[in-house]
Amino acid sequence: MQIGMVGLGKMGGNMAERLRRGGHDVVGFDRDPSLSDVASLKELVSRLQTPRTVWVMVPAGAPTQQTIDDLGELLSAGDVVVDGGNSHYVDDQKHAAELAGKGVGFVDCGVSGGVWGLDNGYALMCGGDRPHVERLMPIFETLKPEGEDGFVHAGDVGAGHFAKMVHNGIEYGMMQSFAEGWELLEASDVVKDVRGCFSSWRTGTVIRSWLLDLMVRALDDDEHLEGLRGYAQDSGEGRWTVQAAVDHEVPLPVITAALFARFGSRQDDPPAMKVVAALRNQFGGHATTS
Amino acid sequence: MQIGMVGLGKMGGNMAERLRRGGHDVVGFDRDPSLSDVASLKELVSRLQTPRTVWVMVPAGAPTQQTIDDLGELLSAGDVVVDGGNSHYVDDQKHAAELAGKGVGFVDCGVSGGVWGLDNGYALMCGGDRPHVERLMPIFETLKPEGEDGFVHAGDVGAGHFAKMVHNGIEYGMMQSFAEGWELLEASDVVKDVRGCFSSWRTGTVIRSWLLDLMVRALDDDEHLEGLRGYAQDSGEGRWTVQAAVDHEVPLPVITAALFARFGSRQDDPPAMKVVAALRNQFGGHATTS
Amino acid sequence: MQIGMVGLGKMGGNMAERLRRGGHDVVGFDRDPSLSDVASLKELVSRLQTPRTVWVMVPAGAPTQQTIDDLGELLSAGDVVVDGGNSHYVDDQKHAAELAGKGVGFVDCGVSGGVWGLDNGYALMCGGDRPHVERLMPIFETLKPEGEDGFVHAGDVGAGHFAKMVHNGIEYGMMQSFAEGWELLEASDVVKDVRGCFSSWRTGTVIRSWLLDLMVRALDDDEHLEGLRGYAQDSGEGRWTVQAAVDHEVPLPVITAALFARFGSRQDDPPAMKVVAALRNQFGGHATTS
């Protein structure tokens, strides 16, 4: 089917390519003219037959908001917009309401897969009204990996990004679990072949997983990770997961600890621990004057 | 090769069976005469040709200690004992020293795989001197799953159980990660198809794993887990992992949080929270009398 | 000086009383006519001489928003509103902007002290422009406890509630610290006189504090807290503290753990632990079918 793709960066560009390989007619727009099929978002809209389908694949926040606003001006009743970026689920509900005022449908879609997605497919979690989702199914079928899994219509608008957010929260906890296990093994002098342990665990154990496979690849390149700093960014979904947990009164100790470990990794000199040091000095300092 | 197997319960019995299927000559002893090939540990030892190999597969703690003590009396210099149970790595070092005094070798072996192991093989992590491990390789080769992975000689005596302990610690963190994500999804009314999310994640996502597969099986049986209590036992390795972390000054926030979540799940009325309630009453209670 | 007090509940009523004892002219309004000096907010405003000062002491959220909106209609340029409730600091900034459009000043003030405050004074943390704060100083001087401490002008609008929020976050961590220590002492059979320990700690130790004093009072009433359930509410500030920490990328493991302990105390059957139980069953369940 025909689809407009807004944002042709690493993710959007590969998704457009996978859709074309699947026989779809993709019209792409990007601010970078060298990537774009059209000169403007307006031209993109004019190139699509009604009812139109436009997939937005731009950074979350202001760029997505701007694109939704612009599409609200350009599209007509009966069209559908998909936000496939990493938007906060609360924003989805706002975007859907804005577009609904003009008769334009809205579907949010969390996308996982990164650069493996072009060849292996993208795991998709979407939220929205059933008729909108059904109209998009040919697109979803082409983007998703082969087989039964890799796609879910999780619920109403916002459900796709909510599900993706929680997926990433789980990912934080799993990554930190492997990380802590590795640190303990390296800290002990009992186990000599830490890399060998992780490698051996890929078969027959409870913890076998794609993350374990990636970890073994990393250790094969650099057995003691000497070339890396213990410094980790976080992408937003982890924070939203913790904030959603607080809003829902759900205790989330593991996922939160994983997020805080990332925050901590970016502190050269943790301010809180200056206070602990200061208090310890107060005990000791008075020792010398009493 | 010939091997004595002490303990023919669910694990030991299946392992003996897998070894026999693999062509080994297994003499089994169990306190339950209906399972046992011989009448006593003494008879088991007498049935083996020197140098003997005896695999101990009994509960950790006192039963393992007793078996090691008894084997120390019965075996001869040049024999080798394998402890395949869930012993604490610190005990391994003691057991090895005890047996070394009689010229008997010792290898510790962490075993993962549960009831899947009979058919699919057991993931093995062993610790001990290279000559002892090498003598046991035909046994390890038969027990382990097919393929490159599933076995590691992790280091000296204790390394096998240390590695298995950390494996289980990682498992605690991963299980809790999935658990927290599920709770948050169920708590929100945005996502309607929580089971569908987990199911969809089996392909194309970062968190795909055997635990995720098991989780989907569980949700297929009981979508909202209504038939279960939120109550989880712990097996010892999680505790040892946390204690080892404290001994090694390694922060382990995620794995520890997963362990504490299990402790907490077994408390009807958490005592600490009585104190919090009491303190809050003190604020309010004095309100009414002031 | 003259001040209008909106909200004459437990907190507002006592504060009005303390102000009157201090010689101020307080005109109080409450929705409950039996508490109120005037029939309406409009009458309250008409009774005050310009430039007016109105202290709002109603529940955070909608009631405070409504009162601010109404005062915005009724007050004149040069008047000042103080929000002494438990508002979120983000709302303060919105309220100040709304009122500023009409030339009305705004000061936010976090108030601590509960029912002890009437006699002992209220600890006050305020935020706002210096001229507004200075005009209010006679009020603050009367409300605060005697002595140097108990009052801070913490910063611009929002700083008062931000400081109060963090105060409460610290309080959560301290309460949980005592709670955990108590639970461990009660769980061990080594220490026989747990109450005696807490009581003894009131002098000469590092942890002596008002919370410890309250705890001893609670244990004096009910040594093993048998009359209480391990169930604790939370008031909002703890949640905002954690969410502010996430927004500021500050790791807050202790305060967050204290908040999550409260969430957990309200769950009869923690959903996350159903997942852990389900996964453990999957291991074992397959054991019976293999």
Add this chain to the structure above:
Amino acid sequence: MQIGMVGLGKMGGNMAERLRRGGHDVVGFDRDPSLSDVASLKELVSRLQTPRTVWVMVPAGAPTQQTIDDLGELLSAGDVVVDGGNSHYVDDQKHAAELAGKGVGFVDCGVSGGVWGLDNGYALMCGGDRPHVERLMPIFETLKPEGEDGFVHAGDVGAGHFAKMVHNGIEYGMMQSFAEGWELLEASDVVKDVRGCFSSWRTGTVIRSWLLDLMVRALDDDEHLEGLRGYAQDSGEGRWTVQAAVDHEVPLPVITAALFARFGSRQDDPPAMKVVAALRNQFGGHATTS
């Protein structure tokens, strides 16, 4: 009464001095001849009249073990040894059993107060048989602060050090609570006068405490703690608290988080976070090659 004091360092020396000021006859021994009243432990014992009382105030672990062993050789039935150092409560039970074999009594005593103790008294938590504790009461009365509190006979042998251990665990949690609150206030640009907030909290708030007083002293010296590194040691009791919690299946999230924050503060480059970085690189790295 007469007492021998073994170990005349900062703690033992001041305690001996406080006892002398209180009218007791103290014979002190230290390995440093310039501090010692006698040439040897043997001479100390010979200088005391039976039944003797000897207070051991040396570092925990090997030095305490050696002193207990030596006293076991030198003392007679009816004498009593007090261990006032920071011993692990498990060691107390062993020491008591060793001495009991010779008819020598044993009391363990946790001591808090640091350098303030000489003038203000030491908070004391002791464990042991009632007759031994009663014989020591004149000593305890002199060492403890004035007033009702500051002393507890917590239970049988080990209870004193157990109680002191938990006291320190609570202290860890409280210090970290203040530390996290301070970090969040400093991270935000809403609050301008962070020191002023802490200072103001000393009166009228829920969190007023000796630790808060110390914190204000520290901030008065160095408002933003710029002269300090965010690096904190831990003394052993925090670790034992966590390990005791695991042994007793008591969830201790706050105290454990405080301990782990100290561990983390001593890592320049947290190894676990290298794994997280490595896994993130694996996602991205493959992006560039696909």
